[in-house]
Structure formats: C-alpha cells, structure tokens
Amino acid sequence: MNTQGAPVQVDLFTSLPGLGYLPGFALPQAAELVGLVAEVARASPFRRMRTPGGREMSAAMTNCGAAGWVSDAKGYRYSRQDPLSGQPWPGMPDLFRKIAARAAAACGFGGFAPDVALINRYEPGAKMTLHQDIDEQDFSAPIVSVSLGLPAIFLWGGVSRADKPARLPLHSGDVLVWGGAARKFFHGIAPVKHGTHELTGATRLNLTFRRAL
Ligand code: MD6
Ligand code: FE
Numbered sequence: 001m002n003t004q005g006a007p008v009q010v011d012l013f014t015s016l017p018g019l020g021y022l023p024g025f026a027l028p029q030a031a032e033l034v035g036l037v038a039e040v041a042r043a044s045p046f047r048r049m050r051t052p053g054g055r056e057m058s059a060a061m062t063n064c065g066a067a068g069w070v071s072d073a074k075g076y077r078y079s080r081q082d083p084l085s086g087q088p089w090p091g092m093p094d095l096f097r098k099i100a101a102r103a104a105a106a107c108g109f110g111g112f113a114p115d116v117a118l119i120n121r122y123e124p125g126a127k128m129t130l131h132q133d134i135d136e137q138d139f140s141a142p143i144v145s146v147s148l149g150l151p152a153i154f155l156w157g158g159v160s161r162a163d164k165p166a167r168l169p170l171h172s173g174d175v176l177v178w179g180g181a182a183r184k185f186f187h188g189i190a191p192v193k194h195g196t197h198e199l200t201g202a203t204r205l206n207l208t209f210r211r212a213l
Helices: 027-043 095-108
Strands: 019-022 060-065 068-073 074-078 115-124 128-131 143-149 152-156 167-168 174-178 188-189 205-210
Touching: 019 095, 027 095, 027 115, 027 143, 060 068, 060 095, 074 174, 095 174, 095 205, 115 143, 143 167
Parallel strands: none
Antiparallel strands: 019 174, 060 115, 068 074, 115 205, 128 188, 143 174, 143 205, 152 167, 152 188
C-alpha cells in the first residue's frame, strides 16, 4: 500500500528483465512534485548542457541533492556544485526521497537512499539519444525514474548500442525502477510530441534518482 492506500502495481516485464514499471505510482503526488521541481529550478535553473563532443542537448537539466550530473567539454561527471552558480545544488526535498525509496522497495530494492536527483525537462521535439548511465559510483543501487507532464516513448535497448530498442509509453505519474542486470542497458527517449498537460503545459519532466557518490 502507498500512503494514499492505493494498491501498488508492479509489473516486471518478462521481456524487459531488470526494468520495474509502476504505472501511475506517483500520480497522487504529481502536482506537488511539479511544484518542488519549480522550487529547485528557482535556485538552480534548467540549462541545456553540451556533450563532450560540443553538441547542445535538446533536454534542459538541473539537479538537486548532494551532487548533480553535469556535462561539458571536459566530459560527463557528478559535481557537488552547480557550475552556473558555483554553489551547492539545492537540497533534495523529502517527498523526492520518500517516493524514490518507496518505488525502489516495491521492486525489491530495499533501503534505496538517493544522493542525486537529475531533473530533465523536454519541450516538444526534445529527445534523449540512446545512452548508458555509467557515471555513478555504485551500480548495486537502482535508478528510480519519475515521469511528469507530457507523455513520451521510452526506448529500452540492451547491452549494446546496436540492440534494437523496445518502445514503452510513459505517462505522467509513471515510475520506472531500474537495476540489477539491466543497470547498464542502453536507453533513451524518442522525440516528445506536441501537446499540453494540465500540470506542466507543453513540457515533460523526468526525475531520475541515483546513488552517484
Ligand atoms: C527520461 N531517462 O526519462 C530519461 N536513465 O527523460 C533516463 O535516461 C533514465 O529514465 C536511467 C534510468 C531511468 C531513466
Ligand atoms: Fe539515463
């Protein structure tokens, strides 16, 4: 049971091993989560980072927690300071920690204590090309991913970039929990379609909670 008393639906796709899918898990808190994202962004604004190769990413990003994921000409890494301000990233709101821990536990990862929440913001047309999440220190911890606002198609590949990805539609409030054998699988987001969502307008937000340091 979650705090609202609603049943928790866990669907561990047999065809997508290692990926836990919790449709609507964060729906009761979606509006509050969107508000907390706006608060984080007041202190550390969304910005479009550059890949080490010099390309501007189409999704804008910010972070909260003890560190944040950053990308620039020097590479991908976690930094304890927001490079825009030179100050620490905003603290992680309690609700973020709680939802991440509850979702992880629902998928068999007890005791998940994220130290970073990377927040991605997609306008229509923005995408995330296939990548691996391999900049973290601790691969035994899962990643918990919360989708808010406009829907998107999650691309779920395999151990190799060449593996043809499965396409999983994600809607506001859906949560993915990702760990174990699948932790280093390639994945991405197809270009977000035009639309408006009651909570976010013409925007998709994604929060990924990590154990990075
Ligand atoms: C996104 N998500 O949904 C991009 N990475 O906007 C990710 O790249 C991701 O959802 C690792 C684990 C879960 C994810
Ligand atoms: Fe990722």
